[in-house]
Amino acid sequence: MEPPPKSWSIHTRSEIIAKYQIMERVGSGAYADVYRARRLSDGLTVALKEIHDYQSAFREIDALQILQASPNVVVLHEYFWRDDEDAVLVLEFLPTDLATVISHAAKSDQPLPVPDIKRWILQILSAVDSCHRLNVLHRDLKPSNLLISENGTLKLADFGQTRILIDDSPENACDNHEEHYENTDLHDGNAICTTSDIDNDPLRDEEDKELGCFTSCVGTRWFRAPELLYGSRDYGLEIDLWSLGCIFAELLTLRPLFPGTSDIDQLSRIISVLGNLDEDAWPGCSKLPDYGIISFSKVENPVSLEVCLPNRSPDEVSLVKRLVCYDPAKRASVMELLTDKYFSEEPLPVPVSELRFPLTREGEVADSPGGWRDYDEMDSDSDFDEFGPLNITRSGTGFSIQFP
Secondary structure: OOOOOOOOOHHHOHHHHOOEEEEEEEEEOOOEEEEEEEEOOOOOEEEEEEEOOHHHHHHHHHHHHHOOOOOOEOOEEEEEOOOOOOEEEEEEOOOEEHHHHHHHHHHHOOOOOHHHHHHHHHHHHHHHHHHHHOOEEOOOOOHHHEEEOOOOOEEEOOOOOOEEOOOOOHHHHHHHHHHHHHOOEEEOOOOEEEHHHHHHOOOOOHHHHOOOOOOOOOOOHHHOOHHHHOOOOOOOOHHHHHHHHHHHHHHHHOOOOOOOOOHHHHHHHHHHHHOOOOOOOOOOHHHOOOOOOEEEOOOOOOOOHHHHOOOOOHHHHHHHHOOOOOOHHHOOOHHHHHOOHHHOOOOOOOOHHHOOOOOOOOHHHHHOOHHHOOOOOOOOOOOOHHHOOOEEEEEOOEEEEEEO
16 A cells, blocks of 8 residues: 655654654655654654554554563554554664674674574564564564664564464454454554544555455565465464574574575475475465465475575574474474573573674665565565466366476
């Protein structure tokens, strides 16, 4: 949805400039603009996130209020939101992110020290544990949404694609999500938004209008679980677990695990590593909406995750394998991972205060500040040209596309 045209800017909103000195814009996209600002009452540097999309703003405020006591989730100080105006969230300002940590190490051709990797992973797990304990499904976990403070504390950000699951079973997600909305008011001293109004709002997103619970078109492609790539609308917290596995692999190798150039290429890369996706690998996968439409040639010798994680310990490979697996039911929970022996054996995780990392973003990352930027690659694509000749077979229910 394109943001509506507006004749005003954040600089003209009296209730904001009365409390904050806006310094400069530090990020911009179709759905949000972010400004560094100074709170006039005490000089605190904050981030003002102006969100142009109604649903994204609503979901982010809702999730951040639920998670306000979580030490590894970005702090929402307050927000401003009135009729016919974009929401402006006042967030703690965090100077860098995990994407920058990985990029800096890759450019230096220096692997991250194992004690540092363990501490980063533990902080990520703590952030996602806070979410999953409260049935918050993030749906867009990736290194650039994991922001880092000057003292090394990692904090999860960008909750614009979040859904709240009162009951964490996927079949009840929609009904319970609506019940949560109907009984929640979001407000501060300057703005009021009653969530029960959402049912009649014309800006309400398509995943709530259509049959089924969720949309499969969420997250960033490189971290998107296979059930999403096959069009599932019936999923739960397990899609976050897949994303975690991809993030951990990137910390270990300093490169993306599955850097797909399209959704089809993404699936192809996953299958080339994990092997054929069939009922043996994942009972019930044939019921995925697009399973009968998209098929690939049989993979006789999958690459395997061990090959994708060269020179890593068996425990590190095991950590990734427990998350990057086809069957969502077999993915390890965050709590299971937090108690894994990997973190209690030598070398032990370095204290947060001893982490070493760049304090500013570099290159392109500096122009798109992590969790404050617009969604990347939000939509699925259907550009098949790069794959050459396709085998298309007509069937009683449509057709099957086989990729070489």
